[in-house]
Amino acid sequence: MRHIPIILLGYGNVGRAFVRLVEEKRDRLNQDYGLNLVWTTIFRREGRYDFPPIGESDHPVIEKDGLKFGELKTGRVLNDLKSLLREAPGGVMVDGSVSDQKTGQPGYDYWKKAFSWGWHVVTANKGPLVYDYKGLHNSAHQNRCGLGISGATAAALPTVDLALYALAGADIQSVEGILNGTSNYILTRMGEGVDYAEALSEAQGKGIAEPDPAMDVEGWDTAYKILLITNASTELKYSLNDVSVKGITSISRQEVEKAAREGKRIKLLGRFERTDTGGILEVAPRAVGPDHPLFWVNGTEKGITFETDTMGSISAVGGRSSPVGAAAALLKDLINIVRQHDNKSD
Ligand SMILES: NC(=O)c1ccc[n+]([C@@H]2O[C@H](COP(=O)([O-])OP(=O)(O)OC[C@H]3O[C@@H](n4cnc5c(N)ncnc54)[C@H](OP(=O)(O)O)[C@@H]3O)[C@@H](O)[C@H]2O)c1
Known part of the structure; x- marks a missing residue:
């Protein structure tokens, strides 16, 4: 023992x-x-x-x-x-x-x-x-x-473990994640016809969103996570200044409805993409279609997808936030x- x-x-x-x-x-x-x-x-x-x-x-x-x-x-x-x-x-x-x-x-x-x-x-x-x-x-x-x-x-939700153990030896070419349950819940409800303010207040009422939701809805929580996941999963070492950050506060119901008419859903994605000179790190809302592995991640669920050279596209979904x-x-x-x-x- x-x-x-x-x-x-x-x-x-x-x-x-x-x-x-x-x-x-x-x-x-x-x-x-x-x-x-x-x-x-x-x-x-x-x-x-x-x-x-x-x-x-x-x-x-x-x-x-x-x-x-x-x-x-x-x-x-x-x-x-x-x-x-x-x-x-x-x-x-x-x-x-x-x-x-x-x-x-x-x-x-x-x-x-x-x-x-x-x-x-x-x-x-x-x-x-x-x-x-x-x-x-x-x-x-x-x-x-x-x-x-x-x-x-x-x-x-396994993120860094997945990269370090399950993907050992593979080159990670990109990472995409829905990493914040609060903003995903709000976007999911907006996709069901609720407007932003109502969805936020509903999330606060259910204890999903903080009384001050700025970190989550302005994209910073996602930015911290994609930064740390990238730093831990690759040889690259970025700082917060390297991440371009846009949250979901300016998304209108019309934008969500337009995406829905095209068969898409808007998701707040944290992204790392390898480039010839290093990589790009960003947080931004994006419309994704059913062919995207994170299209089905709804409500307070989270998800992550790694694109690799030898193991293809690997995703994990789940890991609702809680103490x-x-x-x-x-x-x-x-x-x-x-x-x-x-x-x-x-
Ligand atoms: N809650 C979640 O679901 C969740 C999920 C993932 C990650 N996290 C992270 O986990 C951490 C804790 O979250 P929480 O929800 O448990 O927060 P919390 O309930 O506010 O607890 C924070 C703790 O930090 C202690 N603390 C504050 N200043 C300190 C200092 N100078 N030295 C030592 N301890 C100090 C506080 O001490 P006192 O008790 O004396 O006030 C308190 O016990 C946060 O960083 C949060 O972002 C939380």
Whole structure:
């Protein structure tokens, strides 16, 4: 049995879903993978909580989600982190913290410390990756650590895994993805005769769209994902400035109806296309016909298609966004990373 220390960064929707999932699957993880995940510490906005609480009899114990942990400790969290990492080498940091693409924080500083002490990182947080994919990828590589980004690249829908494992050895010539469930839901409803404002408000009412939907409907969430998928799946390393981004806010019902009369549907596509000089990265709404593999991806579903030189066109569909889907993607990356690094950390 391998005992894997876990540090959680963030304990919101995704962090909690991850803890619940691991507890639900604890026996399965033990039996099938020989893994025992050991909760160590949660870092949150205000400070850290440790498991198990030290000196339980003297200190108040918080019971939540079936777990017991100690009261909040505030102070110099990054200093605390260093001693935690040093005490328990070979662990995994699980990032479910807030995303900031402009600074990469708070994840960026935590990840750099984790790699320098030989800890792997799996993340649902896109911020540090959009901020400096290349630097973090290199840092993980130099320290022989894993960096699992499935949770940040459409989560339950396999994207990067598909490229790295199933398409290993093939040249990826293009990638096209419906990578944002909110905008796909709105476009699907518009195709059924509902106008944009009504479809958006319906999506907000169902908890599909955020109260502030800008990231999704203006195309930025799709831009982050296609950027990261391209960077992870090819030898090319782009930054956000290289992505041309247009969202769905200016799509009219007339445009959707016109596409429907031609037997097409408008989809918000994130695209990478290889060119003689590198490649093109863009996000834009496009009318696609039934011959397109993503034509049938409706509602909150997502999908991705890779065009390759030797394996033809390969698509995956599904992976509706949810904290559980994100948690499952984190767990998948964790299992695969620990398996790959088995020999090193034994
Ligand atoms: N929700 C989804 O379905 C989903 C799906 C895929 C990816 N994601 C991504 O996963 C991440 C988490 O999403 P969520 O829905 O769980 O968000 P959330 O509920 O808002 O939780 C965010 C967590 O980040 C913590 N945090 C904020 N500042 C911090 C800091 N300086 N240091 C340490 N922790 C800090 C917060 O701490 P406090 O608890 O103290 O406030 C909170 O626990 C986001 O990056 C999101 O984009 C979410």
